[in-house]
Amino acid sequence: MNKHVFISYSHEDKYFANRIAEDLMKNGIEVWFDKWEIQVGDSLIEKIFSEGLSNSDYFLILLSKDSINSKWVKEELNNAIIRRMEGVTKLIPLLTESIEIPQPLKALKWLDMYSNYDKGLRSLINTIYNISEKPPVGKIPEHIVSLRNSVGGLSRQASTIGSLLIFKQEEEPGFERSYSASELHSLIEFMNNEEFNDAIDELEEYGLVKTLKVFGMHPYDFGQVNGTYALYLHFKNELKYDPENDIKSVAAVVSEKKEIDGNKLHSMLNIPPVRLNYAVAYLEDYGYVKVLKFLGTHPYDFGIVTATRHTRQFVDEHCK
Structure with missing residues (x-):
C-alpha cells in the first residue's frame, strides 16, 4: 500500500x-x-x-x-x-x-x-518507508575476544563490558550510543546470558550505566543500556582524553559566563556534545551547577547551565 x-x-x-x-x-x-x-x-x-x-x-x-x-x-x-x-x-x-x-x-x-x-x-x-539508516553492527573488536582483567575492582565480566562501551563510544565521539541487550551481547558472545545480565547489573549498581526496562526482554534483564559519566571516569586510563579536564573546563566557562547553553559551550571549548553532556551531568549531580532542561536541545541533554556559589567554589579549588 x-x-x-x-x-x-x-x-x-x-x-x-x-x-x-x-x-x-x-x-x-x-x-x-x-x-x-x-x-x-x-x-x-x-x-x-x-x-x-x-x-x-x-x-x-x-x-x-x-x-x-x-x-x-x-x-x-x-x-x-x-x-x-x-x-x-x-x-x-x-x-x-x-x-x-x-x-x-x-x-x-x-x-x-x-x-x-x-x-x-x-x-x-x-x-x-521507515528504512533505518543505522549501519549494521560491525565485527567484534580484536581486543575484545575474551574476558579482560578487573578494572578498579569490577568483576572481569563487568570490566569487559565497560571497556567495550568505552571503545565503541570512542569510535563515534560526537553522539551518545545506546545499545539493545541483544545488540551488545552479540559483541561479546563468549559470555552466557547469566554472566551478561549479572555484569550489566553490577555496572548499574555502581552507577556506571543506565538501563531501560521494556516488555519482551527475555532472556535479558533490560532492554537498552548506555554508559554514564561515571563509566568514563572509572575507565579514564583507557581514554585519549581526561574526563576530569572536561568537567573542570565546563565549570570554568559556566562560572565565567554565569549561564550558557550547549551550543555556546561547544563553540568555546570544542568538546563533542556527548562529553559536554557527561561533564554537565557530573556537575549537576554533585550540586555544582543548576541545569534547566527543555525540549529541542538535541544533541545536548540540557538547555541552560547556570553558575552558583558552588560553581565558583569548585573552580577556585580545582581549576586554578
Whole structure:
C-alpha cells in the first residue's frame, strides 16, 4: 500500500515544492499537492483540510523565510500538529534554506534539503518507508575476544563490558550510543546470558550505566543500556582524553559566563556534545551547577547551565 504525504508550502517556494512532489511520486509515494488536486470551482478549504490532510500519513512542511510568515502554512501546520498529537499524521519539517526553526517544530527532527538535495531526498524517502539508516553492527573488536582483567575492582565480566562501551563510544565521539541487550551481547558472545545480565547489573549498581526496562526482554534483564559519566571516569586510563579536564573546563566557562547553553559551550571549548553532556551531568549531580532542561536541545541533554556559589567554589579549588 502506497504511503500518502501532504506538502505544505508558501507560493514563493512552489518550484521547490513541485520538485520534491515529482521526486516522491517517482519513488512510489502518493503526494497530495494542491497544484495537482485542486480544480477550478473546488472549495480550497474543503479540499485541503477534508481530503489532503485527513488522508495523509505524513505532513511535509517546507520551511523558508517566506513560509514561516504564510497564513495558509500556519493554518495547515496547526491542523497537522493536532493530528500528530492524535497519533494520525507524522510531521516532517523540510528546510529549503538556512532559517531559525519555528518554536512548535524545534523538538522534531528536520531534514536539510538545500545543502545537498539528493542526500536530503534519500533521507526523506527512507523516513517515509521507515528504512533505518543505522549501519549494521560491525565485527567484534580484536581486543575484545575474551574476558579482560578487573578494572578498579569490577568483576572481569563487568570490566569487559565497560571497556567495550568505552571503545565503541570512542569510535563515534560526537553522539551518545545506546545499545539493545541483544545488540551488545552479540559483541561479546563468549559470555552466557547469566554472566551478561549479572555484569550489566553490577555496572548499574555502581552507577556506571543506565538501563531501560521494556516488555519482551527475555532472556535479558533490560532492554537498552548506555554508559554514564561515571563509566568514563572509572575507565579514564583507557581514554585519549581526561574526563576530569572536561568537567573542570565546563565549570570554568559556566562560572565565567554565569549561564550558557550547549551550543555556546561547544563553540568555546570544542568538546563533542556527548562529553559536554557527561561533564554537565557530573556537575549537576554533585550540586555544582543548576541545569534547566527543555525540549529541542538535541544533541545536548540540557538547555541552560547556570553558575552558583558552588560553581565558583569548585573552580577556585580545582581549576586554578
